[in-house]
Amino acid sequence: METQERLRRIDPARLTAFQAELLRKEYSVGTAENYLRAVRAFARWSGGEVERGLVLTWKAQLTARYAPATVNAMLAGINRFFAFMGWPECKVKALRLQRRSFREAERELDREEYRTLVRTARTLGRERLALVMETICATGIRVGEVPYITVEAHRRGKAVVALKGKVRTILLPEKLCKKLLKYVKRQKITSGEVFLTGGGKRLSRVQIWAEMKRLCCAVGVAADKVFPHNLRHLFARTFYRACQDVVKLADILGHSSIETTRIYLLTTGTEHLRRLERLGLLC
Structure with a gap:
C-alpha cells in the first residue's frame, strides 16, 4: 500500500494524458478546462502528492472558503482525474446541496x-x-x-x-x-x-x-x-x-x-x- 501511495502523484505527463482523454470523450472545452483547473489547484496545494487523507483535508478547506456549488465543481474535477488514473479509493463525496427555492x-x-x-x-x-x-x-x-x-x-x-x-x-x-x-x-x-x-x-x-x-x-x-x-x-x-x-x-x-x-x-x-x-x- 505504501509503495502504491508513493506512485500516486500528479505530474505534467499525467495531466496531459487526462486532457487528451477528456477531449477523446468529447467533453466540452469549458468542462475540460474546469476539470484541469481543479486538478492543478489540488496539485499546487498538495505538492503533487495524492492520498485520500490529503483530499479530505483539501475538501474541508474548500468548504470553509467557497460556496458549496464551487466546491462540488472542483471535487468533480479531481474525482474524474482519480477515476482516469485508476485511483477510485482517493475519490471523495460531493457536498449535499439543498434544492434552492430562490436565487441571490x-x-x-x-x-x-x-x-x-x-x-x-x-x-x-x-x-x-x-x-x-x-x-x-x-x-x-x-x-x-x-x-x-x-x-x-x-x-x-x-x-x-x-x-x-x-x-x-x-x-x-x-x-x-x-x-x-x-x-x-x-x-x-x-x-x-x-x-x-x-x-x-x-x-x-x-x-x-x-x-x-x-x-x-x-x-x-x-x-x-x-x-x-x-x-x-x-x-x-x-x-x-x-x-x-x-x-x-x-x-x-x-x-x-x-x-x-x-x-x-x-x-x-x-x-x-x-x-x-x-x-x-x-x-
Whole structure:
C-alpha cells in the first residue's frame, strides 16, 4: 500500500494524458478546462502528492472558503482525474446541496443593466464585444458556442451546434442577422466564424469574459453580475415569461434535464418574499 501511495502523484505527463482523454470523450472545452483547473489547484496545494487523507483535508478547506456549488465543481474535477488514473479509493463525496427555492438578487443581471452594457461597449468603440453580448443574450447560446455563429449561419438564419454529443439548431432572429451582416462586411469576413481577434484567430471564452469584466468599470454595473453565462440566464427568464413553456426552453438551451432549466428560472429572494407577503396568512 505504501509503495502504491508513493506512485500516486500528479505530474505534467499525467495531466496531459487526462486532457487528451477528456477531449477523446468529447467533453466540452469549458468542462475540460474546469476539470484541469481543479486538478492543478489540488496539485499546487498538495505538492503533487495524492492520498485520500490529503483530499479530505483539501475538501474541508474548500468548504470553509467557497460556496458549496464551487466546491462540488472542483471535487468533480479531481474525482474524474482519480477515476482516469485508476485511483477510485482517493475519490471523495460531493457536498449535499439543498434544492434552492430562490436565487441571490445581487448576482442577477437585469434587462436594463444588459442594455447599458451593450450601449456602453458601442460608445467605447467595442462593437465586437457589443455584438457578442447581443448574440448570446438574443439566442441563449453558451459562450463556448459562439464559434458556431458563422457567416454561413447568419445567411441561413440558423446555426447548427454540435457539442457534448448533442446536435441542436439555434434560430437567429432577423434583426440579429442584419447586425451580423453589417459587422462581417465592415470586417471583410467572407466565410467562417464571425467573431475573431485582430489577428484572425478564434475569440476565446476567456477573452470574452475578460472584456466583459473590463467593461464594468465604465458602466457601473457590479462585476459579480457581468459574465457571459448571466446573459444566457437573462435570455432564459425573458423567454419563459413570454411563453411559459419550460420544455421548449429546455430544448432551446440544450438541456437534457428540465431540472437544469429550472435553476435558470428561480425568482430572487425579494420576489419570493413578496409572494409570501401576498399569501395573507398572518393575522
